[in-house]
Amino acid sequence: KSDALKTSFLLEQKKKFEFRNKSSDLGGDICVTGNLRLGSQESFRRYVVAVNGDAMGKSMQGAGGAIVMGVVVNSIMARSARHDRILDYTPEQWLTEFYEELQGVFLAFNGSMAISAVVSVIDEDSGEMWYFNAEHPYTILYRNGKASFIEEELLLRKIGLESDIPFAVQRFQLEPGDVIIMGSDGRDDIDLSGGAEIRSINEDEYLILRTVEAADANLERIKAEVQKFGELTDDLSLLRVGFRESSVTRSSGSLLEDPERHIIEIDAYDTELAESEFDQLFHQGRSLAREGNSDEALKLLKQAYDLKKDEPALNKILAVLTFKGKEYETAVDVLQKYLEHDPNIEDFWLYLSIAHKRTGNYDKALEAADKVFEINPNRVPNLIQLSDLHAKLGNHGRARIFAEKALELEPENRQAQQMMESLSARS
Incomplete structure (x- = not known):
């Protein structure tokens, strides 16, 4: 629904099964995106919400956590956006209430169900991002052909666990052409042994940055680049948010203006006038x-x-x-x-x-x-x-x-x- 912010995701659960001649998979990863309007009725702004989570536990337990996460997130989003609703909240207030509601639901399971997640709210016009990272792998920024992490330390414990770190909303400013990639730890947990007797799991957290650069932030290509190093051992989910990518073209790492970009959805300007x-x-x-x-x-x-x-x-x-x-x-x-x-x-x-x-x-x-x-x-x-x-x-x-x-x-x-x-x- 947003012209300026484009979202996409890749989701592959590790556990595969067949039932009544139908193939499917099962796991604890989840990706959700949606739209919000926050502010007053007279002066509001549009935002994109992006959620990437990885529920604790294998197969059935993880799937249960992902289902709970999906139900709560979709309930919050439906309540926040139905009937073209405009909420009189700031992004910080909305994210704080989002976290408190989600945390309350998961705490009710007394530690038997928890989920790591990144939840972000991004202004469609300015590219300003508000987010929290609850013990999820670091969020990746892809800018000018280079990938880096936007976090440097643990900011919050998993949702569903008592946290010794006080909750705080983080902020980050996106620039035109930037891509944000959130992903579960399946991106890092790669079996490097290649069939050798002794199993060797990747411990290089920066490997994912090199694969993002090699793939030019394309999700399918990121997966293919990761698999060049070894076999996936866990569920894999990647959620991509691109900010005004059509405003720039990449050429030798430089950003060039693209005259075809539209900030507001309008018909093409096609009147045959001289440059008056x-x-x-x-x-x-x-x-x-x-x-x-x-x-x-x-x-x-x-x-x-x-x-x-x-x-x-x-x-x-x-x-x-x-x-x-x-x-x-x-x-x-x-x-x-x-x-x-x-x-x-x-x-x-x-x-x-x-x-x-x-x-x-x-x-x-x-x-x-x-x-x-x-x-x-x-x-x-x-x-x-x-x-x-x-x-x-x-x-x-x-x-x-x-x-x-x-x-x-x-x-x-x-x-x-x-x-x-x-x-x-x-x-």
């Missing part, structure tokens, strides 16, 4: 937006907008940047222009409603929120918006209806609860 002043402003502004330089991008794109107000590709980028930059009057104008071109973008109608509300135009804000409701009547942030707008316009009965519907869909939503409390106090 508009074209220059648009292309330069779009490039700055891709690089995360929103302030400078806004200056150029607003100049382009003054020259040509009916260019959908420009308006789609400018609508997002002006809204996120809280330039609500400009956002209203640009959003309306774009929605004339494509009236079915639910997010843009909600942005337009919020922008109108911020400028004090509650009637127009209500019209836009009604459009969102027509497209998606179960979008909770919009139900709260509708409730608030009706309350501001004195329609307290309608306000209560929308607040109740929001709470019916998300009983623990704090904004909806506060809206109901406010309406109850007025009555």
Whole structure:
């Protein structure tokens, strides 16, 4: 779902079996990825969540731990992201609650079930990563053709065990073209004996770095490179996250700009115009937006907008940047222009409603929120918006209806609860 962050994984459990003429495998490794939106309704950011875990024990015991991990993680993710939910949390707060809930479940098994894991939350736009590593093999950074570990020491005990190390969320900044690889200890536990009588297991923790470099961070090739040294003796899982890889091309270890990269999902700019002043402003502004330089991008794109107000590709980028930059009057104008071109973008109608509300135009804000409701009547942030707008316009009965519907869909939503409390106090 993310253009800037691409995830993939390789998972191979060691235990193979056949049942009723069907082949399968069994083990304790697990990979999970998902999406989050954190922040306020008016100003939120999008994140990618990546989880790689390795449950303690062989075959059945490990599989049991992986199942428990999967159930808890999927429950947390579903609760956090359903109905386009926006959580009023920071990444640190979300990860802390994630760890505490997971730790509580595994502690209930009194030490008979534990799992090592890396859990990360990565900002789609900036590449900033928040994470914790619970006694899992070190996380690999692949940058400019070189692989290295981002951790240098044990930061936390396995989930399910009492930890003598206090929990803390770690931070790391990704750069365009960076790749993060999380992996279980199957990447290191290689039988080097080659069939010799005395078994020899790899003890070189840096071997994996050399294989990542040789494979150019391609997961299937990493597995093949590892197997050149010997036989896998354990479950193997690798989870790969690439940040804005399409923005760079690798050539002799250097990073070159790729003009085809898109930070915002837009149609290709294919008008057959000469390189006019508009074209220059648009292309330069779009490039700055891709690089995360929103302030400078806004200056150029607003100049382009003054020259040509009916260019959908420009308006789609400018609508997002002006809204996120809280330039609500400009956002209203640009959003309306774009929605004339494509009236079915639910997010843009909600942005337009919020922008109108911020400028004090509650009637127009209500019209836009009604459009969102027509497209998606179960979008909770919009139900709260509708409730608030009706309350501001004195329609307290309608306000209560929308607040109740929001709470019916998300009983623990704090904004909806506060809206109901406010309406109850007025009555």
